[in-house]
Amino acid sequence: AQTVTQSQPEMSVQEAETVTLSCTYDTSENNYYLFWYKQPPSRQMILVIRQEAYKQQNATENRFSVNFQKAAKSFSLKISDSQLGDTAMYFCAFMRDNDMRFGAGTRLTVKP
Amino acid sequence: KAGVTQTPRYLIKTRGQQVTLSCSPISGHRSVSWYQQTPGQGLQFLFEYFSETQRNKGNFPGRFSGRQFSNSRSEMNVSTLELGDSALYLCASSPTASGANVLTFGAGSRLTVL
Numbered sequence: 001a002q003t004v005t006q007s008q009p010e011m012s013v014q015e016a017e018t019v020t021l022s023c024t025y026d027t028s029e030n031n032y033y034l035f036w037y038k039q040p041p042s043r044q045m046i047l048v049i050r051q052e053a054y055k056q057q058n059a060t061e062n063r064f065s066v067n068f069q070k071a072a073k074s075f076s077l078k079i080s081d082s083q084l085g086d087t088a089m090y091f092c093a094f095m096r097d098n099d100m101r102f103g104a105g106t107r108l109t110v111k112p
Numbered sequence: 113k114a115g116v117t118q119t120p121r122y123l124i125k126t127r128g129q130q131v132t133l134s135c136s137p138i139s140g141h142r143s144v145s146w147y148q149q150t151p152g153q154g155l156q157f158l159f160e161y162f163s164e165t166q167r168n169k170g171n172f173p174g175r176f177s178g179r180q181f182s183n184s185r186s187e188m189n190v191s192t193l194e195l196g197d198s199a200l201y202l203c204a205s206s207p208t209a210s211g212a213n214v215l216t217f218g219a220g221s222r223l224t225v226l
Contacts, residue, residue: 035214045202045217091155098143098206099168100215102155 002027002094006103013082014111020067021077021106023092032096034068036077039105040088048090051075082110114139116218118203124224130191133221137184137205144186145215146178149200158201161186162208190223198225 004025013019025034036048051059051068058066063080079086087110092103117136125131137144146158157170161180178188184205190197200220206213 037217042219043200044219045204047214047216050214097168098145098160098162098213099157100145101157102147104154 002029002032002096002099002101004092004094004101004103006090006092006106008106009104010107010109012109012111013079015082015084017082018078018080019082019108021079021090021092021108023075023077023103025073025075025092025094027073027094027096029096032094034066034075035093035095035100036064036066036075037091037093037102038086038088039091040085045091049077079108084110084112086110116203116205116216118201118218118221120221121219122222122224124226125193126226127193127195129193130189131193131223132187132189133201133203133223135186135188135203135205135218137186137203138216141205141207141216142184143206143208143213144180144184145204145206146186146188147202147204148172149202149220150198155202158188193225195225197223199223 032053034051037045038048039045049061049064065078067076089105091105094101119134143162145160149155160168164180175191180186202220204215204217
């Protein structure tokens with residue numbers, strides 16, 4: 001079974017700085033999808049970024065980028081120029097065959 | 113267009129009762145997944161439906177069940193409620209059953225079991 005590990009329960013960063021959230025996963029599959037979701041205090045989960053395992057190029061969405069290391073089974077999220085609105089729980093997720101497994105989450109606080 | 117709608121948003125039940133939660137997916141989405149979120153266990157996959165058929169099921173007891181209607185709306189039911197069933201139940205929809213799809217989540221139904 002696939003497992004997803006987020007080793008940082010909580011992190012904080014100063015506004016405008018850069019922060020990296022870690023995620024590792026365990027799978028024997030070759031084709032899968034990886035996601036970072038954000039859950040602000042209002043609770044609605046929203047997609048931050050998605051990576052297809054067959055693509056070597058790291059995904060980027062504005063201030064959000066990932067470092068995907070397939071051999072190491074690592075999928076970290078970098079947030080540049082952090083904003084107060086980035087304060088949220090961040091979940092790393094692994095998906096194959098519409099079965100999505102989440103990590104335990106990292107609570108990120110952006111300080112003014 | 114409207115997002116994923118979950119009802120009710122909050123509910124309180126007592127042990128032994130049953131509860132039904134509803135999820136209306138984004139218009140045109142045919143796949144609906146359910147997740148349980150608790151502080152201790154995090155987000156756990158319950159089940160996924162596509163075209164009225166359950167395609168995947170997580171590791172939950174038979175007290176947890178679900179169904180999907182022809183209009184893609186889905187319900188989940190928990191019978192004989194236990195204190196440990198207190199959780200936020202999240203529903204997510206996607207256009208098809210392909211693993212390439214992004215899930216869009218609803219705001220959740222907060223269940224408290226007393």
